[in-house]
Amino acid sequence: SCLCIYSFHIWVEFMFINNVNQCQWIRQKFETPGIMQFTSAEKRTLLARLIRSTRFEDFLARKWSSEKRFGLEGCEVLIPALKTIIDKSSAAGIDSVIMGMPHRGRLNVLANVIRKDLDQIFCQFDPKLEAADEGSGDVKYHLGMYHERINRETDKNITLSLVANPSHLEAVDPVVQGKTKAEQFYRGDTQGKKVMSILMHGDAAFAGQGVVYETFHLSELPSYTTNGTIHVVVNNQIGFTTDPRVARSSPYPTDVARVVNAPIFHVNADDPEAVMYVCRVAAEWRATFNKDVVIDLVCYRRFGHNEMDEPMFTQPLMYKQIHRQEHVLKKYSEKLIAEGVVTLQEFEEEVAKYDKICEEAYTSSKDEKILHIRHWLDSPWPDFFTAQGEPKSMSCLPTGLDEEVLQHIGQIASSVPLEGFNIHPGVSRILRGRADLVKSRQMDWALGEYIAFGSLLKDGIHVRLSGQDVERGTFSHRHHVLHDQEVDKRICVPMNHLWENQASYTVCNSSLSEYGVVGFELGFAMANPNALILWEAQFGDFHNTAQCIIDQFISSGQAKWVRNNGIVLLLPHGMEGMGPEHSSARPERFLQMTKDDPDHIPVYFDVQQLYECNWIVVNCSTPANYCHVLRRQILLPFRKPLIIFTPKSLLRHPDARSGFDDLAKGTKFKRLIPDEGPASQSPGQVKRVIFCAGKVYYELAKERKQQNLDRDVAIIRLEQISPFPFDLVSEEVEKYGNAELIWCQEEHKNMGYYDYVRPRFLTVVANKKPIWYVGRDPAAAPATGNKSTHLNELRKFMDTLAQRLAAMFST
Numbered sequence: 001s002c003l004c005i006y007s008f009h010i011w012v013e014f015m016f017i018n019n020v021n022q023c024q025w026i027r028q029k030f031e032t033p034g035i036m037q038f039t040s041a042e043k044r045t046l047l048a049r050l051i052r053s054t055r056f057e058d059f060l061a062r063k064w065s066s067e068k069r070f071g072l073e074g075c076e077v078l079i080p081a082l083k084t085i086i087d088k089s090s091a092a093g094i095d096s097v098i099m100g101m102p103h104r105g106r107l108n109v110l111a112n113v114i115r116k117d118l119d120q121i122f123c124q125f126d127p128k129l130e131a132a133d134e135g136s137g138d139v140k141y142h143l144g145m146y147h148e149r150i151n152r153e154t155d156k157n158i159t160l161s162l163v164a165n166p167s168h169l170e171a172v173d174p175v176v177q178g179k180t181k182a183e184q185f186y187r188g189d190t191q192g193k194k195v196m197s198i199l200m201h202g203d204a205a206f207a208g209q210g211v212v213y214e215t216f217h218l219s220e221l222p223s224y225t226t227n228g229t230i231h232v233v234v235n236n237q238i239g240f241t242t243d244p245r246v247a248r249s250s251p252y253p254t255d256v257a258r259v260v261n262a263p264i265f266h267v268n269a270d271d272p273e274a275v276m277y278v279c280r281v282a283a284e285w286r287a288t289f290n291k292d293v294v295i296d297l298v299c300y301r302r303f304g305h306n307e308m309d310e311p312m313f314t315q316p317l318m319y320k321q322i323h324r325q326e327h328v329l330k331k332y333s334e335k336l337i338a339e340g341v342v343t344l345q346e347f348e349e350e351v352a353k354y355d356k357i358c359e360e361a362y363t364s365s366k367d368e369k370i371l372h373i374r375h376w377l378d379s380p381w382p383d384f385f386t387a388q389g390e391p392k393s394m395s396c397l398p399t400g401l402d403e404e405v406l407q408h409i410g411q412i413a414s415s416v417p418l419e420g421f422n423i424h425p426g427v428s429r430i431l432r433g434r435a436d437l438v439k440s441r442q443m444d445w446a447l448g449e450y451i452a453f454g455s456l457l458k459d460g461i462h463v464r465l466s467g468q469d470v471e472r473g474t475f476s477h478r479h480h481v482l483h484d485q486e487v488d489k490r491i492c493v494p495m496n497h498l499w500e501n502q503a504s505y506t507v508c509n510s511s512l513s514e515y516g517v518v519g520f521e522l523g524f525a526m527a528n529p530n531a532l533i534l535w536e537a538q539f540g541d542f543h544n545t546a547q548c549i550i551d552q553f554i555s556s557g558q559a560k561w562v563r564n565n566g567i568v569l570l571l572p573h574g575m576e577g578m579g580p581e582h583s584s585a586r587p588e589r590f591l592q593m594t595k596d597d598p599d600h601i602p603v604y605f606d607v608q609q610l611y612e613c614n615w616i617v618v619n620c621s622t623p624a625n626y627c628h629v630l631r632r633q634i635l636l637p638f639r640k641p642l643i644i645f646t647p648k649s650l651l652r653h654p655d656a657r658s659g660f661d662d663l664a665k666g667t668k669f670k671r672l673i674p675d676e677g678p679a680s681q682s683p684g685q686v687k688r689v690i691f692c693a694g695k696v697y698y699e700l701a702k703e704r705k706q707q708n709l710d711r712d713v714a715i716i717r718l719e720q721i722s723p724f725p726f727d728l729v730s731e732e733v734e735k736y737g738n739a740e741l742i743w744c745q746e747e748h749k750n751m752g753y754y755d756y757v758r759p760r761f762l763t764v765v766a767n768k769k770p771i772w773y774v775g776r777d778p779a780a781a782p783a784t785g786n787k788s789t790h791l792n793e794l795r796k797f798m799d800t801l802a803q804r805l806a807a808m809f810s811t
């Protein structure tokens with residue numbers, strides 16, 4: 001019913017599209033008699049491309065018969081298919097194509113679509129090759145690529161990039177979309193007429209991986225759309241050893257695309273002309289309607305999953321048939337010879353020509369002794385790195401601001417810059433509260449964030465904040481988008497009314513997805529170093545739905561692909577009695593994945609220490625420090641992911657305020673906040689030093705006051721947890737030389753920061769002193785769901801602390 005079969009080799013699903021024009025357009029493309037005609041020149045180009053695709057795999061198979069390469073045999077037509085899409089899109093005005101793809105045929109795409117130098121590909125098969133760059137590197141079929149070249153068919157320049165990806169299938173999809181959106185955004189390509197993306201998929205992964213669905217659902221959202229993506233599925237009707245009938249519950253692997261009304265073109269990959277036709281139509285569809293489209297290349301996999309694999313173990317009959325299949329190149333060349341389009345001699349010459357190219361590249365690849373992963377960057381930032389100094393020479397980065405900047409941002413943050421705009425009385429009250437704070441030269445959390453964003457915008461840094469309900473803020477503290485109470489959809493974003501030549505601010509409530517949206521923002525942050533890209537979790541707990549992006553890209557991306565990324569994750573965290581799933585952002589997970597050595601005190605701190613780490617983990621206790629760390633992120637001469645555990649109740653805590661002086665010119669982010677009260681006046685007298693992070697500080701300070709221990713107990717806040725501020729902790733430990741050391745956290749003992757900080761503290765004191773733990777007992781769930789248990793735990797926590805403090809009089 002929804003399927004129309006044309007010419008036996010093409011069948012199209014489109015009748016579910018609820019737009020008459022679009023349906024008519026497709027019908028006309030397939031039902032007009034004689035429309036599927038090709039000139040001799042077009043046929044010859046197609047044959048030449050098929051020769052390259054086929055002979056490339058043959059060459060690799062001959063030279064390295066026992067190496068994994070995930071060859072394209074059985075779907076050689078993928079190369080001419082992609083080239084057709086790119087030709088047609090280039091003709092329609094596209095000059096930048098960003099691609100994402102899995103393992104199968106990737107080397108072939110690098111060689112024959114992106115046109116990476118063949119010797120650079122071949123040299124990677126050499127086991128003696130040495131790496132020129134720091135980091136762990138990655139296998140050859142994961143690396144990315146960026147290449148500018150002339151498109152021969154259109155004579156126009158085109159930039160092609162392939163985004164590096166992990167083994168995790170489909171994880172790169174939202175990353176490609178984010179990078180594409182960013183390039184469109186920074187070029188002012190609001191209609192997607194210059195920059196586009198192509199995503200390739202395997203049949204099993206396309207049907208099975210949920211992130212595919214999440215990515216489709218971003219495709220029409222204003223702040224996430226790339227105005228149409230062309231999807232190409234290499235449908236070899238098998239996933240590793242598994243048949244489709246046990247791998248999916250839908251008739252086609254492509255059914256997921258129906259949710260966004262994308263037309264789906266199924267085509268027999270053994271009919272190269274049918275494939276070319278379908279690819280042309282898909283490119284025209286994208287250029288005409290700027291919507292997603294799917295090409296399903298129905299093919300087979302000639303060998304096993306990889307070159308080492310035996311398919312006859314599991315699919316004996318299927319593979320007997322596959323072995324009888326004639327190669328598509330043989331069939332198509334015979335057809336063209338019979339038609340008189342080429343002669344046998346011309347065909348053989350073309351084959352010999354390409355084989356010679358391969359041989360020559362093979363010879364010169366032997367000269368390559370060093371692998372420069374840097375040459376495989378998908379997003380080079382040439383101007384950024386050359387403009388920066390040596391990180392070693394930088395010890396401090398003042399991130400303070402002029403008083404007039406603070407005042408100006410404060411004033412806009414507490415007003416409505418549009419005339420006759422009717423805001424909600426509740427919001428009005430919040431804005432008045434902000435105005436009062438500004439008058440008294442103070443800031444709360446929301447204002448600290450406002451100042452960070454606003455001041456960066458002033459310096460031309462684009463700021464983008466994305467995530468569920470971020471416009472208002474989950475805890476209703478932010479209100480970056482004001483809604484007119486009388487006029488439907490009339491909104492005001494005061495942050496975009498700060499200065500005349502400011503950069504623009506994007507704040508967008510996302511779809512209810514973490515995996516897809518975090519991947520998207522990571523991709524967005526890849527495009528431009530001079531931008532602050534933030535993703536905020538609704539509650540920190542939910543980030544683990546995006547765990548794959550965090551593990552595979554954020555924590556290890558630079559080590560694998562020498563690629564910087566400055567994405568910021570804001571993760572609301574705190575044990576406030578809201579149950580097991582609205583409490584913990586799982587700091588222990590992030591800390592476990594940081595690479596700083598617990599047993600060695602590094603030689604460099606501050607900027608150099610940040611340069612060496614894989615990401616930065618902070619838990620700020622004051623709005624000013626939060627503002628500083630966001631500004632530092634951009635002032636650094638490199639980019640590192642930044643993970644911030646952000647407060648919930650602290651947002652409104654009357655003590656959790658900062659003065660404008662804390663952000664004055666010359667001030668900077670404090671990696672550690674020392675005790676500044678009476679205890680610090682006579683440190684020799686101090687009996688206990690409590691180290692902590694975040695909100696728990698305010699509870700500790702209250703308890704200390706109640707017990708009248710201000711002279712005896714010092715409380716020190718660790719604001720940058722990782723990389724660990726060994727130098728500053730060391731100073732504090734020496735200063736309070738007679739004191740017992742305590743680590744206090746509100747999280748359970750097997751969670752939070754304890755496991756991370758303990759060995760580092762012991763390294764600081766050279767194992768000469770213990771560090772005592774005060775906090776909740778170990779547990780399986782991060783927090784209890786029972787209110788009275790929560791209150792009991794809290795009481796017990798404070799009691800233990802009180803005992804620990806009081807105990808000093810007896811020692």
Ligand SMILES: Cc1ncc(C[n+]2csc(CCOP(=O)(O)OP(=O)(O)O)c2C)c(N)n1
Binds near residue numbers: 204
């Ligand atoms: C998320 C994830 N799960 C499992 C794997 C292991 N794996 C690698 S390839 C593959 C089969 C993929 O089949 P398909 O998507 O049809 O691609 P094909 O290899 O057939 O081209 C599997 C299960 C993986 N790489 N990623």
Ligand SMILES: *[C@@H]1O[C@H](CO)[C@@H](O)[C@H](O)[C@H]1NC(C)=O
Binds near residue numbers: 155156157
């Ligand atoms: C392509 O780019 C090169 C280098 O950027 C430039 O010199 C050339 O003029 C461009 N060609 C076209 C056709 O735009």
Ligand SMILES: *[C@@H]1O[C@H](CO)[C@@H](O)[C@H](O)[C@H]1NC(C)=O
Binds near residue numbers: 190221222223226290
């Ligand atoms: C591209 O997407 C934007 C944002 O949703 C939309 O405003 C614009 O109309 C789209 N362009 C086309 C040509 O569809």
Ligand SMILES: *[C@@H]1O[C@H](CO)[C@@H](O)[C@H](O)[C@H]1NC(C)=O
Binds near residue numbers: 468470472509
């Ligand atoms: C975004 O979400 C907030 C709730 O946090 C809501 O008030 C606002 O209207 C939403 N904005 C849009 C454009 O959907």
Ligand SMILES: *[C@@H]1O[C@H](CO)[C@@H](O)[C@H](O)[C@H]1NC(C)=O
Binds near residue numbers: 573648692746
């Ligand atoms: C980190 O900060 C959060 C929010 O301010 C707080 O709830 C949490 O207790 C802090 N972590 C530690 C170990 O103190």
Ligand SMILES: *[C@@H]1O[C@H](CO)[C@@H](O)[C@H](O)[C@H]1NC(C)=O
Binds near residue numbers: 787788789
């Ligand atoms: C909650 O915990 C209290 C004790 O802390 C216990 O008496 C009560 O039964 C618990 N309630 C539920 C519903 O588990």
Ligand SMILES: [Mg+2]
Binds near residue numbers: 203234
């Ligand atoms: Mg498959």
